[in-house]
Amino acid sequence: xxxxxxxxxxxxxxxxxxxxxxxxxxxxxxxxxxxxxxxxxxxxxxxxxxxxxxxxxxxxxxxxxxxxxxxxxxxxxxxxxxxxxxxxxxxxxxxxxxxxxxxxxxxxxxxxxxxxxxxxxxxxxxxxxxxxxxxxxxxxxxxxxxxxxxxxxxxxxxxxxxxxxxxxxxxxxxxxxxxxxxxxxxxxxxxxxxxxxxxxxxxxxxxxxxxxxxxxxxxxxxxxxxxxxxxxxxxxxxxxxxxxxxxxxxxxxxxxxxxxxxxxxxxxxxxxxxxxxxxxxxxxx
Numbered sequence: 001x002x003x004x005x006x007x008x009x010x011x012x013x014x015x016x017x018x019x020x021x022x023x024x025x026x027x028x029x030x031x032x033x034x035x036x037x038x039x040x041x042x043x044x045x046x047x048x049x050x051x052x053x054x055x056x057x058x059x060x061x062x063x064x065x066x067x068x069x070x071x072x073x074x075x076x077x078x079x080x081x082x083x084x085x086x087x088x089x090x091x092x093x094x095x096x097x098x099x100x101x102x103x104x105x106x107x108x109x110x111x112x113x114x115x116x117x118x119x120x121x122x123x124x125x126x127x128x129x130x131x132x133x134x135x136x137x138x139x140x141x142x143x144x145x146x147x148x149x150x151x152x153x154x155x156x157x158x159x160x161x162x163x164x165x166x167x168x169x170x171x172x173x174x175x176x177x178x179x180x181x182x183x184x185x186x187x188x189x190x191x192x193x194x195x196x197x198x199x200x201x202x203x204x205x206x207x208x209x210x211x212x213x214x215x216x217x218x219x220x221x222x223x224x225x226x227x228x229x230x231x232x233x234x235x236x237x238x239x240x241x242x243x244x245x246x247x248x249x250x251x252x253x254x255x256x257x258x259x260x261x262x263x264x265x266x267x268x269x270x271x272x273x274x275x276x277x278x279x280x281x282x283x284x285x
Contacts (some may be wrong), residue, residue, distance in 0.1 A: 028057025210249025
């Protein structure tokens with residue numbers, strides 16, 4: 001197995017596109033995030049706020065009805081669509097054309113939710129990021145994977161990855177199985193961990209940012225929002241995945257001197273996205 005390409009500042013600057021000074025929200029991308037269930041609306045609060053803070057012009061969430069007031073209060077910049085069901089998603093319907101969609105944070109695995117997910121991916125052609133329980137639904141219904149658009153980005157943590165590709169008996173075996181899975185289905189796999197790796201067929205990348213502070217609830221939801229935001233801003237899927245992972249880890253590196261490992265929470269990712277971007281311009285950090 002060949003060595004990975006290192007995702008460092010030099011590699012990111014080859015792909016990073018500074019914002020046009022004459023841009024407006026209508027051409028900065030419109031992202032749709034789908035997820036949430038009773039008791040897990042916070043995942044959508046985090047992912048949608050991270051999506052906005054990563055530069056997306058417009059962000060809409062699709063959530064169960066129980067999350068309406070929570071989202072409108074916590075994230076006033078986000079537009080909210082709701083399912084007919086109170087506590088979980090039962091049918092995914094929206095009347096606009098987003099540039100990218102992220103699905104999965106807090107979505108749960110209700111049978112109606114699984115059916116709604118299947119119906120959605122059967123017809124969807126929009127660039128896609130899949131996370132959390134949406135990954136677990138896929139792993140239980142492996143035939144559905146063929147319905148995904150090419151270069152869909154999957155963001156599994158180790159247990160979710162195992163459910164998708166099966167158990168592995170060594171690190172090399174894990175990479176070989178993930179590469180084979182990526183090639184077979186034409187998918188990009190963000191293997192969350194320490195460090196995070198990104199697999200795109202035979203090409204794979206190793207991230208250099210991040211630390212143990214990220215091992216806390218909700219940081220995966222923020223990563224989903226960040227990658228979806230970049231995808232909506234017309235980054236190529238592999239570039240969106242690389243830049244999202246790099247900036248996500250960098251927020252923890254920037255925050256660490258103030259928070260330490262123990263006090264860092266997912267909201268600190270969001271609070272430091274601006275500083276992470278500024279670091280690409282040599283303005284800070």
